Amino acid sequence: MYGMVNKSVQELVTINFGVDKWEAIKKKAGVTVETFISNESYPDAMTYGLIGAATEVLGMSADEILFAFGEFWVLNTARKDYGDLLSSAGRNMPEFLDYLPTFHTRVALIFPHLKPPRFETSDRQDDRITMHYFSHRPGLSVFVRGLFSGVAKLYDTPAQITQTKFKDKGADHDEFVVTWGAVDQK
Amino acid sequence: MTDSAPMLDRGQFSKLFPFHFILDVDMRILDMGSVLARICPKVVPGDDINDHFLMFRLGSEPVKSLSRDFILRQQSTLFVFKSTSTDLMLRCQVLILRDPERYLFLGSPWVRNPTELKALHLVLHDFALHDSTVDLLQLVQLTSTSLHDAKQLSEKLEQRVADRTAELVLANSELSRVMRSKDDFLSAMSHELRTPLNAILGLSESLAEGVYGDMNVKQVKSINTIAESGHHLLALINDLLDIAKIGAGKMELELTNTHVEDVCQASLRLVLELAQKKNLKLALSMDNKSVMLTADERRLKQILVNLLSNAIKFTPEGGSVTLATTCDVESESLMFSVRDTGIGIAAEDLSRLFSPFTQLDSKLSRQYAGTGLGLTLVLRLVEMHGGSVTVESEIGKGSCFTIRIPCKGLDTLIPHNPSGTTTLSEITVTQELPSNTPLILVADDNEINLMTVTDYLRANKLRVIQARDGLEAVKMVREHAPSLVLMDIQMPLMDGLDAIAHLRADDKHTAMPIIALTSRAMVGDRERCMAVGANDYLSKPVNMKQLVKTIHTHLPKNETR
Secondary structure, eight states: OBHHHHHHHHHHHHHHHOHHHHHHHHHHHTOOOSSOOTTSBOOHHHHHHHHHHHHHHHTOOHHHHHHHHHHHIIIIIIHHHSHHHHHHSOSSHHHHHHHHHHHHHHHHHHOGGGOOOEEEEEEEETTEEEEEEEOSSTTOHHHHHHHHHHHHHHTTOOEEEEEEEOGGGTOSSEEEEEEESOOOOO | OTTTSOOOOHHHHHHHOTTOEEEOTTOBEEEEOHHHHHHOTTOOTTSBGGGTEEEEOTTSOOBSOOOHHHHHHHTTSOEEEEESSSSOEEEEEEEEETTTTEEEEEEEEOOSSHHHHHHTTOOGGGSOTTOTHHHHHHHHHHHHHHHHHHHHHHHHHHHHHHHHHHHHHHHHHHHHHHHHHHHHHHHHHHHHHHHHHHHHHHHHHHHHTTTTOOOOHHHHHHHHHHHHHHHHHHHHHHHHHHHHHHHTTOOOOOEEEEEHHHHHHHHHHHHHHHHHHTTOEEEEEESOTTOEEEEEHHHHHHHHHHHHHHHHHTSOTTOEEEEEEEEETTTTEEEEEEEEOSOOOOGGGGGGTTSTTOOSOHHHHHHSOOOSOHHHHHHHHHHHTTOEEEEEEETTTEEEEEEEEEOTTGGGSOOOSTTOEEEGGGOOOOOOSOTTSOEEEEEOSOHHHHHHHHHHHHHTTOEEEEESSHHHHHHHHHHHOOSEEEEESSOSSSOHHHHHHHHHHSGGGSSSOEEEEESOOOTTHHHHHHHHTOSEEEESSOOHHHHHHHHHHHSOGGGOO
């Protein structure tokens, strides 16, 4: 998993719950890394361990944490660390979502060892788009829903995100339908 | 080939090359890509390209006028244009089209980091998917973020190192303070313990000598045990005090040019009695008897006596202990080896050998009394001399402790007695001092006292002869006519008082200074000694410096140093 993901979990916890909670989570998860390097690769088990420990330390469900984490990633971590690139990825939310598959393809080409997820789009209409999420990492669909929600907030666009296919229920990938109101897409 | 070449409409072409433009032979713009048109709204078809763009050539001034000739001449190179109205820079490849002749420039904005996109009102969508400019930007952005992370990590680590260093400095300082306190405590306690011990030893000696009346055999045996235990305790305290002094950095070596053979012989004499009791063969082997060493003579002797005592202690009756010295010219060092035929040390125990209070086997502790500090002290004293200690040992066969002390000038020595070994019977009092050096007769029946005083006087450049009872003292005086006599009072065959009286009765010895030494320290002792002819009186235990000072007070002026 990208270091940027773990780094984001750290920031989410420390900003909202304090450094002590983060240290408690790290201790519980057996993680000793002091600072995560964004484009370094870390074991997936470390990220899952941190999220698992966070549910116990913070007394929140895994879904609550993953969703909050997804939103936080876009609105805080990505905006802070990749702000210029993020704001260039689209002038509005639909454009951003259109560009997401290309963005991840480019990342995969630049950093193949990071094994980023793959996105596809379909059913692009003026007020909706269907996002397909392919990943070998299980259990992150709620996190992706949080990401889409964060993107909607980033562009100040009220949107509804509905998961329509579930990999953990037998589908070959996760699918989300994102709908929004009228957006000036010029 | 022509048939398979794709025919693209204007929209498709613009999607593939959103930043392209086409010029005619007069350099007028015929068409341009959709994104270029959007970000440069002032540029419209029909305008002269030179009105809107300057052309950059590496290493030269901008070419203000792009011309047909220039394009034809440079068509195989990369063209770089700078917009005159925006910050846009375009990097282009030119393609010459025929019928009619036109020039197609296929390009892409030259941006080096994502912040420039915003200034140019560009988004990633504006770039053709095949354009690797976006990959470059993503790479730059991700790398930059990672570098920022790494810098943060580096700063944290630096801070942690600084914090830890500060903690260590503090802990070290505290440790030093505690160590100093410990050493001060040990030092103070050792002094406090020594004071009453002197009384125990002195009174034991007096009791044993019958000062307070006769004692039966059992009482004598008991008082001897008390004295032995007292001496053992004194040795322990002295070792402890020395170790504490070294630890506190308060021990300073008195380095002098030391005659190695003298030190070896003196050391062997000090352990002679121990070796005799166990019927051990004691030997000295020196590859060069003239070698001199810069060392603290007293401490060097202490080192050797410790090693020799240990060797004797752990060597069964009938065995042998050899002290050998070897000059190692190559490493400019002198080696002292103490080899025994004793019980030996197991390899796994060697590492613990020099730890304080360590006797390797608790059974040994009971069988062989010892302070457990001797080897620690040896190691520290040797280290203070800049030397090292090594051990070789084999269970049941014996041990060999070797100390190596730096010694300059060995290469200038004349080889001497290369394999000579002196056995116990040959270890005699050697006198290499000039014959005009004052000669002192030390009369004492206590072997340890005799050796101790003898060594100290020799170290102070005095020649010494010895007597072990009053009769022998009188005989030695008649034979050697010493410069001064140190006379113990309690001695067998003839006591010191009678011996002094005999000597004073002889006209030849009326002027010879006699200093009486006694452990009695009773009221009237002094007067009794002086009455029979002693010139001075000192009570035991004698302060050696005081003794030498007193000797020099009484020596004839022409015989003092």
